[in-house]
Amino acid sequence: METAAVKTPNTAKRTARGAPKAQLDRNDWIEAAIDVLAKGGVGGLRVEVLAKTCGVTKGSFYWHFKDRQDLLSAVLERWREGRIRDIEKTTAVEPGKERDQLHYVIEVYGASRNRKGMSIELAVRDWARHDAVAAAVVEAVDLYRLECTRKLFVRAGMTEAEAKSRSLLLYACVFGLSLMHYDSFDQQLPDLKQRIAERIVSA
Amino acid sequence: METAAVKTPNTAKRTARGAPKAQLDRNDWIEAAIDVLAKGGVGGLRVEVLAKTCGVTKGSFYWHFKDRQDLLSAVLERWREGRIRDIEKTTAVEPGKERDQLHYVIEVYGASRNRKGMSIELAVRDWARHDAVAAAVVEAVDLYRLECTRKLFVRAGMTEAEAKSRSLLLYACVFGLSLMHYDSFDQQLPDLKQRIAERIVSA
DNA sequence: CAATCGCCATACTGTGTCGTATGGAAGATG
DNA sequence: CATCTTCCATACGACACAGTATGGCGATTG
Numbered sequence: 133m134e135t136a137a138v139k140t141p142n143t144a145k146r147t148a149r150g151a152p153k154a155q156l157d158r159n160d161w162i163e164a165a166i167d168v169l170a171k172g173g174v175g176g177l178r179v180e181v182l183a184k185t186c187g188v189t190k191g192s193f194y195w196h197f198k199d200r201q202d203l204l205s206a207v208l209e210r211w212r213e214g215r216i217r218d219i220e221k222t223t224a225v226e227p228g229k230e231r232d233q234l235h236y237v238i239e240v241y242g243a244s245r246n247r248k249g250m251s252i253e254l255a256v257r258d259w260a261r262h263d264a265v266a267a268a269v270v271e272a273v274d275l276y277r278l279e280c281t282r283k284l285f286v287r288a289g290m291t292e293a294e295a296k297s298r299s300l301l302l303y304a305c306v307f308g309l310s311l312m313h314y315d316s317f318d319q320q321l322p323d324l325k326q327r328i329a330e331r332i333v334s335a
Numbered sequence: 336m337e338t339a340a341v342k343t344p345n346t347a348k349r350t351a352r353g354a355p356k357a358q359l360d361r362n363d364w365i366e367a368a369i370d371v372l373a374k375g376g377v378g379g380l381r382v383e384v385l386a387k388t389c390g391v392t393k394g395s396f397y398w399h400f401k402d403r404q405d406l407l408s409a410v411l412e413r414w415r416e417g418r419i420r421d422i423e424k425t426t427a428v429e430p431g432k433e434r435d436q437l438h439y440v441i442e443v444y445g446a447s448r449n450r451k452g453m454s455i456e457l458a459v460r461d462w463a464r465h466d467a468v469a470a471a472v473v474e475a476v477d478l479y480r481l482e483c484t485r486k487l488f489v490r491a492g493m494t495e496a497e498a499k500s501r502s503l504l505l506y507a508c509v510f511g512l513s514l515m516h517y518d519s520f521d522q523q524l525p526d527l528k529q530r531i532a533e534r535i536v537s538a
Numbered sequence: 539c540a541a542t543c544g545c546c547a548t549a550c551t552g553t554g555t556c557g558t559a560t561g562g563a564a565g566a567t568g
Numbered sequence: 569c570a571t572c573t574t575c576c577a578t579a580c581g582a583c584a585c586a587g588t589a590t591g592g593c594g595a596t597t598g
Binding site for chain 1: 375376378379454457460461463464465470473474477478481496497499500501503504506507508509510511512514515516517518519520521523526527530531534535
């Protein structure tokens with residue numbers, strides 16, 4: 133029997149797929165919370181509901197967390213770290229392929245792909261509309277992302293101002309599309325999206 | 336119970352500004368609800384809270400509405416009608432000034448202007464993520480808007496496919512920007528926004 | 539003037555949720 | 569083996585909210 137974490141002895145930790153862990157740690161709660169957040173938003177993220185999805189009662193929850201806000205803060209921090217790491221990985225590219233990579237960034241954020249990720253994204257952004265802490269996290273993530281793609285546009289040969297403009301346009305478009313319901317607007321949506329991507333990336 | 340039409344006498348209706356009406360009708364409740372919706376989202380739209388903002392108790396509410404869902408449906412319908420009328424008015428323009436009007440559309444939806452309208456917009460769109468009726472309303476509004484600006488792009492000389500692409504890009508960008516926190520991304524945000532608008536509208 | 543009606547207040551039930559307090563089971567430790 | 573620690577269940581109190589029932593007040597009407 134192997135221990136996933138290194139800290140506590142903690143015997144029965146079956147991280148094997150399918151076998152539900154005998155014990156829950158803080159990390160398990162956070163991951164489950166992000167799942168619930170994606171489906172129901174912050175409003176649907178309640179202690180007893182979350183406990184039910186974990187197969188335990190809230191007695192467990194209040195052992196790992198001080199209160200509900202403690203979980204929410206942890207969720208926010210987890211999301212921030214994940215997004216920073218993700219954008220760093222996504223915008224790392226060898227010289228000469230910056231425009232290809234920018235197209236890739238647009239594609240990865242497509243609503244069709246990465247469905248769950250976009251649900252979390254929208255849930256957090258709606259959360260940020262009523263919570264200052266969430267707003268600060270969103271701002272940090274936005275600025276980091278904008279900066280990463282800005283560099284790509286610069287390395288692709290654009291001026292500073294134009295690069296900033298394109299970077300902002302890129303993310304605005306990506307998030308905006310995920311917010312709209314336009315499935316029946318056209319029969320060849322992929323063509324439309326391709327044109328949009330070109331408009332954002334091309335000189 | 337029937338829908339409040341014009342038939343009832345209804346004496347003391349002081350729609351005069353400043354003087355709070357002695358009586359509330361269905362319309363007053365809906366307007367107050369939209370205000371609360373803008374600030375707190377659908378989750379914050381509760382009967383007793385809304386009643387408090389109206390200065391009455393929920394006894395009044397349940398006289399004008401069957402239940403909470405009755406109000407929510409009315410709010411959705413009201414929003415839909417308002418958006419349709421608004422976009423019709425905004426995209427009506429004499430030949431030759433289509434591009435100017437498209438710039439105007441982008442500006443009107445700017446987060447700085449029309450702050451409350453955008454709050455409602457985002458609240459409804461988040462609502463649509465968990466409610467099928469709201470999603471249908473958002474889809475109808477989106478398709479109508481996309482169609483209106485598409486015509487403008489066509490009349491500005493673009494091909495059908497390009498016009499559709501630009502129309503989608505326009506709204507995606509507008510809503511996406513309202514979703515992001517980029518205030519400290521640049522010192523000359525107006526310049527950036529101007530470049531973006533040009534990228535969307537210009538040939 | 540009496541009866542009615544439109545509009546609202548009050549009181550009540552039921553449910554969902556937060557947070558706490560306490561007990562209990564199972565492994566770790568002496 | 570006895571005890572302690574870790575993790576969770578159960579029970580409880582407090583509150584917010586949806587919806588109902590009923591009573592009351594002013595205005596209208598006959």
